């Protein structure tokens with residue numbers, strides 16, 4: 001059997017970015033993907049003139065790894081910037097949408113926080129941040145409550161964390177979930193000081209359209225364009241419909257066998273599949289528990305997406321903008337079950353046919369067993385509630401998409417456990433490498449950076465981190 005330089009397991013964006021760099025560097029690399037299409041959670045659906053994303057809708061314009069990859073793929077000139085109006089974001093509070101403030105005067109007058117809540121936020125500037133005793137990583141709730149007070153922690157941070165991780169503040173560790181924020185806070189002695197310092201930092205000129213770093217990016221045909229470019233760069237070295245079932249050490253190399261009976265041998269293997277799949281493969285390789293348990297203990301959010309397309313006339317008073325989030329303190333019979341809704345067709349042109357508007361609502365696992373029609377009705381009802389419509393609009397297009405075990409929760413100690421695991425793998429399983437959203441951050445930017453960092457290490461001849 002021929003020995004490849006590298007086998008990548010999983011053709012999400014992380015695995016594809018890793019394979020792209022390795023093959024450009026002349027390494028023999030094959031990517032095996034279980035699904036019949038590449039991209040993992042990233043993809044774009046076209047339904048009757050509406051365009052909806054299967055996972056992420058946008059990438060921050062400040063995302064260096066994303067823009068650099070687009071440039072390396074020759075598609076940076078295809079990047080499009082979100083419409084200026086899409087910067088408006090809302091919270092669902094007490095039965096209506098309230099715009100999030102984007103300036104200091106806006107903060108002073110916003111009804112999002114009480115007077116006491118605002119005062120507590122403002123005094124963060126006066127309270128120097130101290131690392132917790134004993135080096136124990138605090139949860140996001142403990143961190144934000146200490147810095148900003150309980151009201152802002154729940155209302156602002158709680159809603160934001162639901163938007164990024166589909167998780168709650170208690171479930172995530174402050175340093176693991178938001179390492180850059182944590183670093184800025186520790187370096188500058190506070191959260192607000194850290195934010196100001198980051199704003200003052202000179203921004204590098206990145207490939208693609210020049211715009212505010214707070215703007216959002218995509219491609220005219222959606223983020224699928226990134227996946228298509230990566231997949232076509234891989235050519236026949238990307239094999240779809242090939243689920244890796246076992247991994248085994250054989251001399252100096254690894255042998256992977258797929259459900260279809262294909263066996264491939266490689267000197268290095270990159271695990272760019274989700275953590276549960278990576279854990280199962282390490283188990284088949286007979287590795288000891290310390291190499292497997294850290295991956296098994298990562299819990300994930302299940303997310304159900306509901307794409308709805310409407311005739312714009314059926315949704316009077318639609319505010320446009322990015323969309324809204326529901327903070328965790330909005331409970332009770334009148335509160336929507338939705339975590340948040342993206343106003344997809346307001347973000348970029350060409351996302352809805354003329355006279356139409358498209359939205360994507362995000363639900364958690366509690367609704368995962370509902371039939372499609374029921375959850376679509378719930379999403380239309382939640383939208384009507386948020387926009388205070390007199391009747392629930394009937395969508396002209398509706399599609400429900402259920403992701404299981406899809407967004408890893410970075411619990412306190414997560415990054416430390418991943419670092420320890422990598423050291424264990426160096427000792428116990430040289431040639432195995434971790435990429436993917438469980439290893440170095442969940443955003444598109446972070447999974448690309450991780451995939452490319454692993455490729456960089458391998459290009460430089462390292463067998464291990």
Ligand SMILES: Cc1cc2nc3c(=O)[nH]c(=O)nc-3n(C[C@H](O)[C@H](O)[C@H](O)COP(=O)(O)OP(=O)(O)OC[C@H]3O[C@@H](n4cnc5c(N)ncnc54)[C@H](O)[C@@H]3O)c2cc1C
Nearest residue numbers: 010012013014034040041055056244273277436437443444
């Ligand atoms: C609904 C949703 C919305 C999001 N929104 C945003 C956003 O707005 N901005 C942002 O930056 N990020 C967002 N994210 C996060 C980001 O999109 C993901 O974290 C990232 O794309 C994950 O990429 P990945 O390559 O690590 O993994 P995945 O995309 O999960 O890909 C892993 C691949 O491995 C394959 N696989 C699994 N097991 C095997 C096996 N045994 N053999 C072969 N293949 C296997 C899977 O089929 C899959 O294709 C969102 C995520 C979701 C789910």
